Amino acid sequence: MVRARATVRDLRRQNRSVLLTALFLGGPLSRLQLSAGTGLSAATASTITGELLEEGLVTEAGSVESDGGRPRVLLRVNPAFGHVIGVDVGETGIKVELFDLAMTKLSAVDLPLTLVEPGPVSSLIASGIGEVLSTAGVAASSVLGVGIGVPGTVEQGTSAVVHAQTIGWDAVPLERMIRSAGVEPPLFVENGAKTQGQAEMWFGAGRGADHAVIALVGSGVGVAVVSGGVVQRGATSNAGEWGHTTIAYGGRQCRCGACGCLEAYAGAEAMLGRYREALGCHGPVLDEQSALEDLLSSRSAVARRVVAESVGYLGAGIANLVNLFNPERVVLGGWAGLALGAKKLDEIVGRARPASSIRPSPHRTRPDRS
Secondary structure, eight states, rough: OOOOOOOOHHHHHHHHHHHHHHHHHHHHHHHHHHHHHOOHHHHHHHHHHHHHHHSEEEEEEEEOSSEEESEEEEEEEOOOOOOOEEEESSSEEEEEEEETTTOOEEEEEEEOSSSOOOHHHHHHHHHHHHHHHHHHHHHHHHEEEEEEEEEEEESSSOOOOEEGGGGGGEEHHHHHHHHHHOOSOOOOEHHHHHHHHHHHHHHSTTTTTTTEEEEESSSSSEEEEEEETTOOOOOOOOOOOOSSSSTTTOOOOOTTSSSHHHHHHHHHHHHHHHHHHHHHOOOOOOOOOHHHHHHHHSSSSSHHHHHHHHHHHHHHHHHHHHHOOOSSEEEESSSSHHHHHHEEEEEEHHHHHHHHHHESSSSSSEEEEE
């Protein structure tokens, strides 16, 4: 395939993107800092920031003293230029949050989900987006994009299609369904573990690392693998199905249909299922998060055995990631990962040796239900 040559317009667009990314993730910054941090020449950085100031996308944010010269003006992305919305689709509920461009949360809504079916999910997403906009008094036209994290694999194309075997989704045209439900802003649909991983790299415990794995433990188990600062997606965007790697040959049946998957031992649903089986209990768990907290706090011999086994399997799974990808850092996230990390992090690290660094995610206020 013959590559098209980059045009001057392509180069300008790329330079704007590099500069805006630096301001968004590291601002406020002076023009000199922008030039040094991005590798752009001082003249290019000055020209682009001048254009962005005129457009209102960038604004001044005070000044700092310079060595012998005039104070340097600091710049940042203008928080009021637009808005973004994040949607977390889990197996028990949907969380929708609205932010300005300084990532200040303006409104949020949690929507319980009784049926993890495409129709109800797309309708709830549209409803949640409308609700957060109405609550904050923000017009839909100011929303630059809606990011949607979902369970399963996302087939990217002209319109995102979701494949999630564990919840019974097969080639679901979710993006088109959400659009049909009345959502107008641009939509960006991605696997929930990958969105969590990108968030950790930008704002959380992965920040500053070029090579990391972000392990996500919720009802199920997933991972985002970051290499050279880029989240890996694989040939068909299926990279990161860590929960469905075999941890026990011929072991317990996973909800994906295979036997011995890590998710069948280390996911919250599986942990609670094994505990209830040992007690002779049957039926679904209505509140997994509360039930897991109770399990982790229980002093019963059965509970302690199940938790110890799960910690061992999780640690072994993390060790596999370390040996496969040689990361600088391992981040443990997801609502169940945070709960386990709060009580069992030292044990998980011990089982995961030779992991170089395992850091629990600091984002405890936004649980992931993937």
